[in-house]
Amino acid sequence: MKNTIHVERAIRNLTQADLAERIGVSRQTIHAIESGKYVPSTVLALKLSRLFGKPVNELFQLEEQDE
Amino acid sequence: MKTTILLPHRFKTPGALVLLSGLVLGVLAIFGNLEFDFLDVPLPKFLKQEQGLFSTTNNNLTDELALGLCIAGCLLLMFSREKVEDEFVQHQRLLSLQWAVLVNYVILFIANWLVYDTNFFYVMTFNLIAIPLFFLLRFHWILWRSNQN
Numbered sequence: 001m002k003n004t005i006h007v008e009r010a011i012r013n014l015t016q017a018d019l020a021e022r023i024g025v026s027r028q029t030i031h032a033i034e035s036g037k038y039v040p041s042t043v044l045a046l047k048l049s050r051l052f053g054k055p056v057n058e059l060f061q062l063e064e065q066d067e
Numbered sequence: 068m069k070t071t072i073l074l075p076h077r078f079k080t081p082g083a084l085v086l087l088s089g090l091v092l093g094v095l096a097i098f099g100n101l102e103f104d105f106l107d108v109p110l111p112k113f114l115k116q117e118q119g120l121f122s123t124t125n126n127n128l129t130d131e132l133a134l135g136l137c138i139a140g141c142l143l144l145m146f147s148r149e150k151v152e153d154e155f156v157q158h159q160r161l162l163s164l165q166w167a168v169l170v171n172y173v174i175l176f177i178a179n180w181l182v183y184d185t186n187f188f189y190v191m192t193f194n195l196i197a198i199p200l201f202f203l204l205r206f207h208w209i210l211w212r213s214n215q216n
Binding site: 035044 | 155156158213
């Protein structure tokens with residue numbers, strides 16, 4: 001699963017630590033999500049969606065290996 | 068699913084101290100035959116599988132104390148929160164537990180065929196706290212590595 005979190009974060013000039021603080025998770029979690037090592041829970045995905053003002057499907061996309 | 072039953076973060080240091088003292092005492096008790104005299108206590112005979120319901124025999128509890136400290140220390144360390152306990156940490160906690168169980172039994176399986184007699188006693192003794200130890204090593208290594216990024 002790929003995501004555009006780091007792009008959205010860059011658009012708003014946020015560091016990983018800033019974003020983590022706003023969402024209520026650790027910086028390691030944001031880093032793990034952006035590097036594709038961790039798939040966030042639905043709740044976390046919805047929080048990201050709310051913060052960035054974009055639908056979840058725009059932030060996260062399925063890849064072939066997810067099928 | 069955000070909360071699981073975990074102790075507050077401040078239990079980590081006491082847990083580490085308890086585990087360390089248990090490990091040191093255990094090694095001394097097994098390999099150095101260390102026995103504290105004040106731990107020579109009478110135990111009811113039925114606990115030692117001897118005849119007699121209420122009469123007692125003596126037993127030294129140094130080795131029991133060592134194992135008790137090890138287990139208590141392991142539990143305190145395993146079940147206390149990290150400073151930031153979010154879903155990623157909980158996910159890693161679960162994965163580390165799975166890894167620890169697998170590694171423990173693979174090693175035990177190999178040791179079963181390669182280690183015999185009294186030496187296997189040492190394997191079994193270590194196996195009593197092996198899963199928590201493997202878990203703690205794996206879990207904290209993963210967290211440390213993700214901190215480096």
